Amino acid sequence: MSNSFHILAINPGSTSNKIGLYNGAEKVFEHTIRHDREELKQFKTIWDQYDFRYNVIRDEFKKHPLTVDRLDAVVGRGGLLKPIISGTYEVNDEMVQDARNNYQGEHASNLGCVLARDLAKEYNCRAFIVDPPSTCEFQRLSFYSGHPLITRRPIAHALNIHAIARKASHDLGIPYEKSRLIIAHCGGGITVASVVGGKMIDNNDATCEGPFTPERTGGMPLMPFADLCFSGKYTLPQIKKMVMGEGGFVAYLGTNSAVKVEEMAASGDTLAREVYQAMVYQIAKDIGSQATVQNGKFDAIVVTGGLAYSDFFFNSLSERTGFLGKILRYPGEDELGALAGGALRILEGSEKALSYPQFGERPPEWKFAT
Template sequence: MAFQVLAINPGSTSTKVAWFHDDEEQWRETVRHDPDELAHFEAIADQFEFRLATIERAAFSHGSSFDKLSAVVGRGGLVDPIPGGTFAVDDTLLKRLRVGKPWEHASNLGGIIADAIARPRHIPAFIVDPVAVDEMNDIARITGFPELPKVSLAHALNIKATVRRAAKDLGREWNKLNVVVAHIGGGSTVCAHCQGRMVDLNSGNDFGPFSPERAGGLPAGDLARLCFSGKYSEKDLLRRLVGNGGMKAYLGTSDVREVKKRIESGDEEAKLVYEAMAYHFSKEIAAQAIAMSGDVDAILITGGVAYDSDFVALLQTRIQWIAPVLVYPGEDEMKALAEGALRVLRGEEQAQNYEQRVAGGGGRHDA
């Protein structure tokens, strides 16, 4: 039986839409939104009708009818901690997506819009592997400061999809592999993925290596003193940590390609920061191997920076003693979303119920 799936991925200033006939992508469109136009909406949730109309126009322009769909899948957003997988969008999940806490995020609109298209057509709507996926071992949550446990916020969609790709390449079952996955982009997630679960990770906004635009883990005492120095407001400092930190804070750009050009022209500072970023990622990859007691089948490098063969080579020099290194550049979120929906439609896995998984403790496990 053939299936047609619409995948929706709302970003802060864009809406990505893709139509799939089984595993084959029929068309894809990324609609860029003028920030000034979005500024008229008081809350992200208020953008619902605007974004829905954008998707309707995209489908119409490609001659596609929603009435032919088998399912609609949206990018999952900030919800309560849940295990990985494909979740059916029902009234309980819709209510949670509309809350937009602990902060608002455009990805929450993915499931809301998917339901709006699917419900009147009596077809399922799904979200897949949202950033709130939490499968960490409890031992990994302990930080040494009880008020500040480690929280699981990660690039779960791409991590899970990359593990499945690697398993296929290795001829193994994806939930029997032990791998370290390093998603390296503007932000980062370095994750110990042990037999189907993300048992530990660096939670890139707060821990681990600096990335092109995020500061990563910092000296706690000095950061505390900086908070009370009067130099920054809370908003300004948070923006320095996430958005204007990392490579950008040193070099004024988060574009690794620009940094490479500066290195080629003899910029020694650019070379040092670039190599330092690879050094810190290597350390985090080695640290995540500890979560699996060193029993690692492979190390998977993914995300936008994985296109940079020089950076990957710097990583390999330091980490290849742990396990073979496999490289999967970029992150095809639209395909990953469609694949999650198709697995349910084909009966390969069952759609999970949000309320039951949250009430049952989500994805949390003892070590």
């Protein structure tokens, strides 16, 4: 049955657009359209890039020799939308408006739902997004930050985490709806999440919490950071860039390449080795933290993302966390496959498309102490 469904998946990134054509669950082709940063400098905002990206994607898809005349669905990567439960959503006007307004921040992924909708119009088919970064399935206590002016956000690598959670549950022989996992998605950004019964009940905000990464600071000591912010040396955009883009390996070592840092460490660079070990140390601490979220009752720790390709990384992390329980390894990520899989489940009828927005547990409405 699935072989009758043709699905185009689109994953817009900061300097690239990835597209993939699927015949059911089978990938027909995949292509990455890369954009030079100089090429994108002509555009002031992500949305100024929209027409340029749309035309490039459409033209690339149409010229491919395996392109089909009929599509059943176009599925785009979800963006920083309203905090919603996981699942596959039909693109609607409210979603498009929130994406265009950069509801929770400006990010290339915000383009995904609009690209999907406009291409779907050309092919007279359905448009979806799947498990956007703004997926919010926190349990109530997870929202607390320590001050009522700030609520913790569940911004995460939700698409890959849910896809890997499904795969790990299958491999463990446990129904997805009954599995209890700690998943560490480790790449340029890092998310460590508790996935219980198919829901991400707690995780670090991957933009500004948790471990430092190849290019992000992760959580920072707040009092010194407040002093830095008000030192007069930095503007707000510079501070935000420092946290997300110029932190981690970039700040300590001048590169965001984990492969290069590992090579530096292997060649005797003691600072590179120490910085790498410090990142692993912080990831391990977050895994331990998520173990307490589940009262120690979980089926496995699952390590995924680009860093998981490295034996040095995986072995170092396993040394610190192996005593907690079983550790599974799924290197890399397959976001296009996860997008297509979400759309396919709707087309096959095994799931129903959600109508945006669908909210889960809402943050508490705090009042200041008097």
